[in-house]
Amino acid sequence: MTTLLPGHVLGFSPLNGDAFSPAKCLRVLDLSRYCTQELPDSIGQLKQLRYLDASWKLNFSVSPPESIRIPKALGALTKLQYLNLSRRRELIGLPKVISKLMELRYLNISTCTGYHSLGIPSANQTFIDCIGALPNLEQLDLSLNNYGFSVPESFSSLKKLNLYGCNRIASIPEDVAKVDIQRLFGLLEPVGNENIVFNVREGYSESSSTLFFLNHTNPNVLHIFNLENVKSVEEARSIRLMEKQNIESLSLLWCRRVDYLKHMELLTELVPPINVKHLRIIGYVDAIFPY
Structure with a gap:
């Protein structure tokens, strides 16, 4: 046998x-x-x-x-x-x-x-x-x-x-x-060949989230949900969003009001690339935008 x-x-x-x-x-x-x-x-x-x-x-x-x-x-x-x-x-x-x-x-x-x-x-x-x-x-x-x-x-x-x-x-x-x-x-959760929908989640430690998963991506379309889970400006800075020159359509979404960072602090580190043609920012609650 x-x-x-x-x-x-x-x-x-x-x-x-x-x-x-x-x-x-x-x-x-x-x-x-x-x-x-x-x-x-x-x-x-x-x-x-x-x-x-x-x-x-x-x-x-x-x-x-x-x-x-x-x-x-x-x-x-x-x-x-x-x-x-x-x-x-x-x-x-x-x-x-x-x-x-x-x-x-x-x-x-x-x-x-x-x-x-x-x-x-x-x-x-x-x-x-x-x-x-x-x-x-x-x-x-x-x-x-x-x-x-x-x-x-x-x-x-x-x-x-x-x-x-x-x-x-x-x-x-x-x-x-x-x-x-x-x-x-x-x-990551690609939709089609060049689109990525990404939900930020709690990370490995109390001071991190899963945002760093985006470090090595450079899609044509990127939707980032649940930005309220980002724990530090260093995390946002690490993905070097402004350098992702393939992105033409970008969505940044806060889905809940419980946040670790002020929205403007985070958005300051998520500057869109110059090639972006379509930009959506949803759930942003601060009175002014970064300049």
Whole structure:
């Protein structure tokens, strides 16, 4: 037997400790419909395994488990090329083994809550850096993960990267950003080929927002919503809006009255490029404009 696809099991059903001992020749293992909170140590005996799907398939009759424990034995799967752990929330133990999976080509850890280890704040960044060091990784899905990290330089070599919904990213190196200037790996929302609609959100720290995602963009049409979430004039200055000479149509919108900055302070740093033909400013409440 080289492929095992267990059917859906209602409730949380632990796998026996020796569940995989008789199946040492397995190459494909799909546990995506199996409600387990722990992978047994015997998974390390599957030395020929190339494909492991332990994600949580959406099922409205069963709530997803709060976490799944990844045993150190997973690091023994040195031939593993595909690993899907998406929607498993907290992945306990994964950072300890990920760096051993040297043949990994595809990794999906979408919709996970983080990898905090013993309350160490740097645990998430250490884990991301370990992923960046995998020599053969080609595709990485980190979408909808709401924890803070800085994107490593090594991500520029990936063939496919998904960062959609990662609103707490602290920084993106220029060499990585220029690989996908139009969409920034899902962080931007292009409408058509040259239009970007961008909603500013709360950032990685109390003193930042996601406005810096626009640093490397230069679209024809740019709409920036929720400017009330910008925390400092330095953030606004950093995107160098006046230098984005491709922009012909620009919209700047404040959507709520709760602000971190006075509107004129912020607008002073968001001077439109000279090529702009259409400019909309909505929600601006100060009595005068910058001059």
